[in-house]
Amino acid sequence: TVQVKDGTIPMSRLDDAVARVLRVKQRLGLFEAGKPSSRALSGRYELLxxxxxxxxxxxxxxxxxxxxxxxxxxxxxxxxxxxxxxxxxxxxxxxxxxxxxxxxxxxxxxxxxxxxxxxxxxxxxxxxxxxxxxxxxxxxxxxxxxxxxxxxxxxxxxxxxxxxxxxxxxxxxxxxxxxxxxxxxxxxxxxxxxxxxxxxxxxxxxxxxxxxxxxxxxxxxxxxxxxxxxxxxxxxxxxxxxxxxxxxxxxxxxxxxxxxxxxxxxxxxxxxGPQRWTDLPEDSLVADDGNGPGVYFDKGVPAASWSLTVSQIDRGDNLRVTTVPAVGLGGRAQITATDYGVQEGARQFAIAAGSEGATVEIGALDALDLSRETNGDVVLLATLRLDARPSAPVSMSMGCDNAECGRPIPVAEFSTLAPGQWQVMAVPLKCFAAAGADMTRITAPFRLETAGSLGFSLARVALGSAAEADTAVQCPR
CATH class of the missing domain: 3.40.50.1700 (Glycoside hydrolase family 3 C-terminal domain)
Incomplete structure (x- = not known):
């Protein structure tokens, strides 16, 4: 709609596309067929x-x-x-x-x-x-x-x-x-x-x-x-x-x-009959690995231009994690490497309870417009492992221009994960939008916070489909 209104796509091109659809419907006789409810076998659901x-x-x-x-x-x-x-x-x-x-x-x-x-x-x-x-x-x-x-x-x-x-x-x-x-x-x-x-x-x-x-x-x-x-x-x-x-x-x-x-x-x-086979080269000949642009954290490290930080819930005492092992929050947060897929393919977080709470965030300086993805039923996928059950509620949110971005979403599903097992958890982008996030200016697509103790490992954070998830977070009503 925007591209038609600003002239990027001429109205004549839109008219041509609509005319093609109407011509096919006319050739099929749909305009003379009457309402679907008036046609033969209408309502005979037992035939489906x-x-x-x-x-x-x-x-x-x-x-x-x-x-x-x-x-x-x-x-x-x-x-x-x-x-x-x-x-x-x-x-x-x-x-x-x-x-x-x-x-x-x-x-x-x-x-x-x-x-x-x-x-x-x-x-x-x-x-x-x-x-x-x-x-x-x-x-x-x-x-x-x-x-x-x-x-x-x-x-x-x-x-x-x-x-x-x-x-x-x-x-x-x-x-x-x-x-x-x-x-x-x-x-x-x-x-x-x-x-x-x-x-x-x-x-x-x-x-x-x-x-x-x-x-x-x-x-x-x-x-x-x-x-x-x-x-x-x-x-x-x-x-x-x-x-x-x-x-x-x-x-x-x-x-x-x-x-x-x-x-x-x-x-x-x-x-x-049987056919002889000669092994094929396994070089894709492309620079990307098939992830696409919606990958923010993979194999335990942030994607280019993204950063992994640990801070208090109010963003105080911020630690940018560039090497491991690392210690943050005055000793309350221990960050180490753990294996997932490849050696040291994930980061492990051992967080102790504290009055200031703790936040693990993946963010960048430049804002993303995720409004189209939100409308397209895309989800945020986090590949993680629960290492120690949380002693307090866990929530997730996003950051907008490096500031708060809507209400945190309670993630009760986090506590139900089987300890020690890697799983992919999905959070619909629409949950963040419904909680007040401005999806046109996202600088932190992943913020996980808790006021209690928590142990978990994180291997990957990316956009994707709910079909890829083992468990899905329900949007608050």
């Missing part, structure tokens, strides 16, 4: 999700899958013991993408998709029917050694804005299943990688670590359609063959407009 409809949707899933690699491990024997790993294995919202029950497709649970089947459930049902067994272990730590492993990974849901990425690669936290693949392969377990994604991305590491690689795109409610193609029939022959082909080229690097790895129209079939 009918078996015939689900069968067609499942068929569509089978026909859309694209196999990019198969050294001979596929199809799997349905009578085998199958490990299903990866953070996308049992998440119907994730396999459905954006614009589902919410704008970005986030903040949803499997229970909100009645009758739908996750990829894990589809696999479990398929092997159980044939006399095999399946085990779900997202981190790959199995109880019984599997005959093969299916690792399901990929993008989290997004619509416009949240889906914008600076380069053609997954964000670092979404690449964790790559290490699971590597570990399983090193143990001699055949690995099948299944990628959930709305677009081709640079994933050479996953292609190298897997024995077979299948792009599932966004299969939606009928996850069993994926299992239909991964497993053989009773005669150990493929029950269905792959028919999907790439709708666009698959990138060899994360660089926009870079080299192509697989061309438009590429896709293997079982009829092609």
């Amino acid at each position: 999700g009918a078996p015939e409809h689900r069968a067609i949707a499942r068929e569509a899933v089978r026909k859309s899958l694209v196999m990019l690699k198969n050294t001979g491990v596929l199809p799997l024997r349905p009578t085998a013991h199958i490990l299903v790993a990866g953070d996308g294995a049992d998440d119907i919202a994730r396999q459905s993408g954006g614009w589902t029950l919410s704008w970005q497709g986030t903040g949803l649970t499997n229970a909100q998709f009645p009758g739908a089947t996750s990829l894990w459930r589809g696999i479990e049902q398929s092997v159980a029917k044939a006399g095999g067994s399946a085990e779900l272990a997202p981190d790959g730590d199995y109880k019984q050694r599997p005959d093969a492993a299916i690792v399901i990974f990929g993008e989290t849901p997004y619509a416009e804005f949240q889906g914008d990425i600076p380069s053609l690669q997954l964000r670092p936290e979404l690449r964790r299943p790559f290490a699971t693949m590597r570990r399983l392969k090193a143990a001699g377990i055949p690995v099948v990688a299944v990628m959930i994604t709305g677009r081709p991305l640079y994933v050479n590491e996953a292609l190298n670590q897997s024995d077979a690689f299948v792009t599932a795109w966004l299969p939606g409610s009928e996850g069993a359609g994926v299992a239909d193609l991964l497993f053989a029939g009773a005669d150990n022959m493929p029950a269905h063959d792959f028919r999907g082909r790439l709708p666009t080229a698959w990138p060899a690097t994360a660089r926009h407009g870079g080299a192509t790895l697989f061309p438009l129209g590429y896709g293997l079939t079982y009829a092609d």
Whole structure:
């Protein structure tokens, strides 16, 4: 709206875009079709999700899958013991993408998709029917050694804005299943990688670590359609063959407009037989690591132009933490290094109670305008570990031009975290806005404060999607 009003986008361009939409609606006969409530089958809600409809949707899933690699491990024997790993294995919202029950497709649970089947459930049902067994272990730590492993990974849901990425690669936290693949392969377990994604991305590491690689795109409610193609029939022959082909080229690097790895129209079939594989280079050829601009603290250190400080709640006795170990607040705050992902990839805070309280802040001199992100249902993600339970309430806030910025948000969820376990906690930006923060001039996107004692470790602070969180802070009412 602003760009139209200031002339950046001419009104003629807006008129042309609207006219295109209206022409399509006219060709579909929507203007003559009458109100939706007056049309045939209107109000017949019992027909939603009918078996015939689900069968067609499942068929569509089978026909859309694209196999990019198969050294001979596929199809799997349905009578085998199958490990299903990866953070996308049992998440119907994730396999459905954006614009589902919410704008970005986030903040949803499997229970909100009645009758739908996750990829894990589809696999479990398929092997159980044939006399095999399946085990779900997202981190790959199995109880019984599997005959093969299916690792399901990929993008989290997004619509416009949240889906914008600076380069053609997954964000670092979404690449964790790559290490699971590597570990399983090193143990001699055949690995099948299944990628959930709305677009081709640079994933050479996953292609190298897997024995077979299948792009599932966004299969939606009928996850069993994926299992239909991964497993053989009773005669150990493929029950269905792959028919999907790439709708666009698959990138060899994360660089926009870079080299192509697989061309438009590429896709293997079982009829092609096993294919030899030569390991791909694992250089993305881009300077960024896929984080994007909304990362303020990563691997235990502030991003460029950002600072980590510890102070009293009133900002007195301010200590900028540049090296560790460090001591602040007259000895009440001890800051040391701890491991997360990499050696010393996080900072550990041991804070003693005091009348002046304590604040851990990540801030900068230049203000950010986060109003667009706030409107886009973006959340603030903090990767942290509770080391010692707080003796007093914990709250979070933001800083505006290095001053107070709205009311602190109580974070009761902090006390419920399991001690010693790393988790990703999400705070919707809308919570800060509702508490009075001016989201157009944020200089400190992360301020955590308490008047009591507290022990915690912090590895990463960034903007992202609620789908990436283990726990979410509820906005005060």
